[in-house]
Amino acid sequence: MKKVLFILLSITVAAGLYALIGGSAHDFSDGTGFNADAWNSGTGGELCQPCHTPxxxxxxxxxxxLWNHTESTQTFVNYGAGYDMNATVGDPAGVSLLCLxxxxxxxxxxxFGGTVGTVPLTGAANVGLDLSNDHPISIAYDVALVALDTELHDPTLTASGLGANIDDDMLEGAGNNLLECSSCHDVHNTANVANLLRKSNVQSALCLTCHNK
Ligand code: HEC
Ligand code: HEC
Ligand code: HEC
Ligand code: HEC
Structure with missing residues (x-):
């Protein structure tokens, strides 16, 4: 019995360690994650380097x-008026621009690191320049928007399920009120949820964190 418990414990500990960037889609060291050695061999096996430098x-x-990657200078097509959008959609900024x-x-x-590279992202993970068909980003999600929309939870009063309220855990910017890519995604895979999500979207739990439907 003790042995079984020990094995279970070891698996749990190993899974805990794995619940990080290593081995995720954002592991750009050789051999795991996005394994296109054409570009990531330049990391010399490091994890953080394409994005940060000491x-x-x-x-x-x-x-x-300590950002280390060249920032996008592209022009994007933003999410439009939508079905019933109340928020003003800005050009991608902040963390979203870093993702893009x-x-x-x-x-x-x-x-990255001052080098001009040659390998763009292709395939399903390529969000591209047309953001009109993606969830709006770079919008202010605040008490004023909640009053206009009437079907959003108040981010300053509603628990995110991640420890604190939505504004603390999921929103960006000096006013803690900007919805960006990182509102839904955790670039470091800390939560170890598929698609680098901040929390599970089973039963649309992620969507229902903010949307009162
Ligand atoms: C794919 C790009 C990417 C990689 C790889 C990456 N980071 Fe980050 N990191 C970011 C972005 C974007 C932010 C700011 C936004 C956020 O935290 O969502 C950030 C924020 C941080 C922060 C400050 C906020 C926080 O979350 O603590 C630290 C510290 C950090 N990263 C350390 C690391 C270390 C250490 C590694 C390697 C083990 C690493 N990062 C790998 C993109 C990356
Ligand atoms: C961090 C909070 C948050 C999360 C999580 C979130 N949303 Fe949203 N969503 C918003 C806000 C804020 C708006 C802008 C609403 C407005 O302007 O009236 C919005 C807008 C939308 C719109 C556009 C509405 C229109 O009128 O065009 C749709 C559709 C939508 N969200 C669906 C989803 C789905 C599906 C998910 C889960 C995959 C999700 N949202 C997750 C906050 C969130
Ligand atoms: C240094 C370049 C880089 C940056 C910066 C970056 N990504 Fe990625 N991302 C990638 C690559 C490469 C992949 C893997 C593509 C593949 O496997 O086809 C990826 C994959 C993903 C995936 C898919 C995960 C999966 O499990 O399939 C998501 C989601 C994602 N990134 C979100 C983000 C978000 C959000 C940010 C900003 C907070 C960000 N990325 C910043 C390069 C980057
Ligand atoms: C409102 C929440 C939300 C926002 C904001 C958001 N995403 Fe996602 N993203 C998701 C969900 C949920 C998935 C999982 C797949 C799905 O349900 O379509 C996903 C999937 C992805 C994937 C994987 C696609 C694939 O097919 O492999 C990438 C890459 C990605 N997102 C990047 C981004 C980037 C970059 C941004 C900002 C420009 C962003 N996301 C903003 C919720 C969001």
Whole structure:
């Protein structure tokens, strides 16, 4: 019995360690994750390097520390008026622009550390330049929007299920009120949910965190 418990415990501990960026789709070291050695061999087996650097980071980027990747300079087609949008959709900014620095399908994945790369992201993970058919981002999700929409939870009062309220856990910016890619996704895979989601979307739990349907 003790042995079985020990084995179970070992598996749990191993799974715990695995619930991180290593082995995820954002593991760009050789051999795991996105295994296109054409570009990620330049990381020399490191995990963080395509996005962060300990020295000479890009200090103009305030949305992620010690940023190391070339930021996208593309022009995007934003989400439009939608069905009944109340929020004003801005050009992708903040963390979203950092995501789109690879997921725009134009800025090369291997453009980091001052090197100009050549390999753009292709395939299903390529969000591209047309964001009109993707969930709106770079919008203010605040008390004023909740009053206009009437079918959104108040982010300053509603628990996210991740420890604190929606604004603390899922929103970005100085006012803690901006919905960005990182509202739904965890770039470091800390939660170890498929598609690098912040929380499980079984029964649409992620959607229902904000939408009162
Ligand atoms: C694919 C790009 C990417 C990779 C790879 C990556 N990060 Fe990040 N990191 C980001 C982004 C974007 C943010 C800011 C937004 C956020 O946290 O969602 C961030 C924020 C951070 C922060 C500050 C906020 C926080 O979450 O603590 C730290 C510290 C950090 N990263 C460390 C690391 C380390 C250490 C590694 C390697 C083990 C790493 N990151 C790998 C993109 C990346
Ligand atoms: C972090 C909060 C949050 C999460 C999570 C979230 N949404 Fe939204 N969503 C919003 C906000 C805020 C708006 C803008 C509403 C407005 O302007 O009236 C919006 C807009 C939308 C719209 C556009 C409405 C229109 O009138 O065009 C749809 C559809 C939608 N969300 C569906 C979803 C689905 C499906 C999910 C889960 C995959 C989801 N949302 C997850 C906050 C969220
Ligand atoms: C350094 C480039 C880079 C940056 C920056 C980056 N990604 Fe990725 N991302 C990738 C690559 C490469 C893949 C894997 C593509 C593949 O396997 O086909 C990926 C995969 C993903 C996936 C799919 C996960 C899966 O399990 O299939 C999601 C979701 C994602 N990224 C979201 C984000 C978000 C959100 C951000 C910003 C917070 C971000 N990415 C920043 C390069 C990047
Ligand atoms: C409102 C929540 C939400 C926002 C905001 C959001 N995503 Fe996602 N994303 C999801 C969900 C949920 C999935 C899982 C697949 C699905 O349900 O379509 C997903 C899937 C993905 C995938 C995997 C696609 C595939 O087929 O492999 C990528 C890459 C991705 N998102 C990138 C992004 C980027 C980049 C942004 C910002 C520009 C972003 N997402 C904004 C909820 C969101």
């Amino acid at each position: 020295h000479n980071g890009d200090a103009t980027i305030t949305d992620a520390p 620095s690879c997921h725009d399908g134009v800025t090369a994945l291997d453009s």
